[in-house]
Amino acid sequence: MNGTVARLTARGLLGRRRALLLLLLPAVLLSLSAMARGLAGADQQLAVTLLGGFALGTLVPLLGLIAGTGAIGPEIDDGSIVYLLTKPLNRHAIVVTKFAVAAAVVTVLGALPTFAAGLVLTGTSANLAVGYAVGTAVAGVAYCALFLLLAVVTRNAVVIGLLYALVWETLIGQFVPGAQALSIQQWSLAVTERIVGAPAEQLGATSAVGLATAVVLLVVVTAGATWYAGRQLRTIRLTSEV
């Protein structure tokens, strides 16, 4: 970890008008939750639909994509990463720091609002608020690591990340059972399912993978992607005239 890298990353990530755009997504979640509570009362089924479908299924992947790629992608594209690379800094330390900043952003703007939305929707009943808060937190961390790696290895990280999050996880994952085993959303849902406990089955908040498998895969993907990104950063090629 490096404080200076963290500060530069945070300013790049939240600077200018980007912070406002990032705030937009959790604001939508909270206002939807408030409206649902006002119109339908405390409805656990509705809470699972909103928290599972919107918070875990859309909000967190998008935040992870924006923060994960945004923590390093723009610097690689415009070449300013050269100011970090021409320093006696360990490349892994640069990546781990950027990953930590991105993960913190997603936790604050994704998992915390999810917890608040859960409280608004159902209070503390059935552990839904805590369950989805933890689920979105681990999902956010894993998405950040994966999308940060994508930003290091390809210039098309945002497009590929969107295809993965929206097409693979959401669309294909709905119809092809096998695809669900390779889905950060499903792994995180397994964590949520465990915290919610018995009511999860009845509410439809069940994951396609078991808890142990899910936790192992989450750890492997997060740690593996971060390590590999550091390794790739060591030999990254910056575009320039030959």
Add this chain to the structure above:
Amino acid sequence: MSTLQISQVSRWFANVVAVNDVTMTIGPGVTGLLGPNGAGKSTLIHMMGGLLGPSTGSVTLDGDVIWRNEQIYRRIGLVPEREAMYDVVTGWEFVLANARLHRLPDPEGAAERALETVEMTGTQDRGIAGYSKGMKQRIKMATALVHDPPVLLLDEPFNGMDPRQRLQLMELLREMGRQGRTVLFSSHILEEVEQVASNIQVMVAGRHAASGDFREIRRLMTERPHQYTIRSDDDRALAAAIMTEGSVSGVQLTSTGRGIGTHDGGGALHVQATDFAAFVRTLPPLARRHGIRLYEVAPADESLESVFSYLVSR
């Protein structure tokens, strides 16, 4: 005192060879890396700056391999060609951040000194996004100098600078050289290089074409054969007359088919002069003696590329 050693270095990208078997030694003082665009200057500087690995050969600084050696940056300052910085911060914050990234014992003092060196203390509290090109160049320079490195690499530092900024930077580079630093900068303009560099390395098409001090390079460039295209009212007679001159090694007549020797058809005479000063002096009296009227005398190959390609084929 530090020495960069490039030994039999080649670098290719897919099937494009950017740097082809280059060997050179860069010692203390200012060295200019001269060559046309696309000659491989940037690739070479990126390899010296540890941003690219050589495909074959080795690039070392005082015996230490540069590629994949993060600790080498304690001794190297690099000024990249691209302008992008972290422009959400001010000049001061950015130079200070660079000092902190180097883990200098007194980052504030180091940042202050670097900004003084490039004369940016007056505007250091403005956002980088609002700087002019010359100011950005100086901030880039300050980030490279902040840890007081013995080696300074600059990729096309004069690009886009106005004449006053150019002179300032030239003086700064000379001063760095006088202090005993190893300073290397790239440029495609000979005049720029010879005003600053005591030593010049010429790159053409990925190859190391020439090296030496600028007088030597200048002589090579002015004493090469010069090509002229001449139009007159009787090209054929002029060709015959010109061939009797000792300063000329070849003459070629071309015509567009509407008749040689007439002025209407765009026919022309291509002359290869071995001694261009003598040729230019003797051509007008020669034409007058033979009663030939000259319509046009134009140097055919004054572009930098042709100068360089001569140096390569030499």
